[in-house]
Amino acid sequence: MQKSQNHDNFAFAVRYKNDIIRKNSSSGAYFQCVARHFIDNGGYVCGCVLEDMKVVHIVSNNVDDITRMAGSKYVQSDMKNCFAEIGKILQDEISVLFSGTSCQTAGLKMYLSNKNIDMNKLLTIDFFCHGVPSPLIFKEYLNNYEKRRNRKPIDYKFRCKDYGWGKASRGSNYFNTILRSTYARAWRRIFFSDLVLRKKCHDCNYCTAYKPADITMGDFWGIEELLPNFNDGMGISVVIIHNRENVKYVTELLDLEYFETDLNDAIKCQYNAFYPSKQNELREKFWHDYFENGFDFAFKKYIYTKSFVIKQKIKMLLFLLRLRNYNG
Ligand SMILES: Cc1cc2nc3c(=O)[nH]c(=O)nc-3n(C[C@H](O)[C@H](O)[C@H](O)COP(=O)(O)OP(=O)(O)OC[C@H]3O[C@@H](n4cnc5c(N)ncnc54)[C@H](O)[C@@H]3O)c2cc1C
Incomplete structure (x- = not known):
């Protein structure tokens, strides 16, 4: 995917101030910080949980569910009827945060657009993705x-x-x-x-820094050299905001500590920001x-x-x- 004229990228290294929540998350708990901000302000969150030992997405505005959404589940997630649920909530003019792979995000946006549902109250977060196992x-x-x-x-x-x-x-x-x-x-x-991995993952169109979501997150690999004083060894997320208007989802979240960095520095250790994973x-x-x-x-x-x-x-x-x- 090429950079478009309206597609700016702002890169940050971030970590959530709450160490317990960060410990339960994969890197800097960026997802938890935004998700809690959404439910505190009356919104809903759609994210991934392990339910009866199956990896699935759910929609919720309950903090216990948001806690269950913490952490990566390295399996392809079943979206069940989440797209329809999100559509209904947006039609009631309530905000929704969606977090999933880039292909799930693109699928959600296509579904909502086909149904003519207004996406103004939707925020999406995808991630740099190695691929999803079966x-x-x-x-x-x-x-x-x-x-x-x-x-x-x-x-x-x-x-x-x-x-x-x-x-x-x-x-x-x-x-x-x-x-x-x-x-x-x-x-x-x-x-x-x-x-x-899904066969398509080896030919993924989204291995780029210009993704379908509003925001892309990942592990900030290489942080120990780039910002050694910020790296406390308990996980730092890399966050790429694809639109100036959404930079507030880093700079205005009071529970987040952050450093703005150069985009190239932020993604230089992210193989999947450039190439799909090679098929074995x-x-x-x-x-x-x-x-x-x-x-x-x-x-x-x-x-x-x-x-x-x-x-x-x-x-x-x-x-x-x-x-x-x-x-x-
Ligand atoms: C299959 C997979 C491959 C990944 N590959 C890379 C990679 O190559 N490089 C990299 O830097 N980061 C990768 N990540 C992302 C990384 O593991 C962290 O999610 C990221 O560092 C953000 O961490 P966090 O602490 O902010 O949020 P987290 O607490 O990790 O965020 C949790 C949220 O991530 C989403 N999520 C978790 N599992 C799934 C899933 N199976 N399907 C869809 N969405 C899911 C959900 O919405 C969940 O609620 C991958 C994640 C997954 C699930």
Whole structure:
């Protein structure tokens, strides 16, 4: 997508002042800050939650739901009937904040425009996106956990900050309340293996800094070099505002600390601001093996390999012996 004449970009490094809320969010809790601002002012928020172990979007004006929306869920989210719900709320002239992938945002805008619904009271936030993994494989991964452990998964954290943010958050995934199991960490390996992203993600039109949403957020990778004094190790969001009028969603939010930065500096470590994630050359083989031989077979062959399990166990041992300061 090319920069259009009416498309300005303003880049910021931001962090929410409330450290507890920030700890539960993926980076600087920018989403939580804007979402709480919306419901405090009588609006609604549409965001992503884990409900009955399924990744779905919901619409709510309840602070407990907003809390559940914190954090990235690295699976394609089911939008259910959120577009229609948002349409109805906008027709009642109530503000709505929507947060999702760029393709979901573009889909929402197309839906509202086809229905001739006024979007003046809609604010959209998308994010730099590596791609969305298959919900089918996530379901298989959870079933496999249940079979192996003889225990139902009742919660999963795709990422947490018990040992900090950045490298330190890489190995931190929970099942139920159990942190750091090698199996819990395997979803991250599935995500970054690029074996099970939606096929279209490898040919995504939105890998650019000029996105369909009003605002784009992401992890501020490279912040330790750019603004070392602002980086406290607990997560900084990069925020790109695509229109001068919306700069207030950084500068006027009193609970937010921020620094304005150069756009190129802000996105230089964001691979997906420039290119879609490359398809793994074994992708077709993985799916073939999965359909022919089942999940456990494909999982052990491509993801949960003996060398992965051994490496993880060694890392964990070094971490427990305090010879390594993070467990990723
Ligand atoms: C699949 C996926 C891939 C990502 N890839 C990158 C990347 O390559 N680089 C990068 O910098 N950042 C990426 N992010 C964004 C990043 O993980 C953080 O969301 C971002 O740093 C903002 O953090 P935050 O603390 O402000 O907000 P958060 O608390 O993380 O924001 C939560 C909100 O994000 C949205 N969200 C969460 N999961 C999903 C989902 N599955 N589908 C749609 N919307 C969702 C929801 O509205 C949710 O309420 C990705 C996120 C997802 C979900």
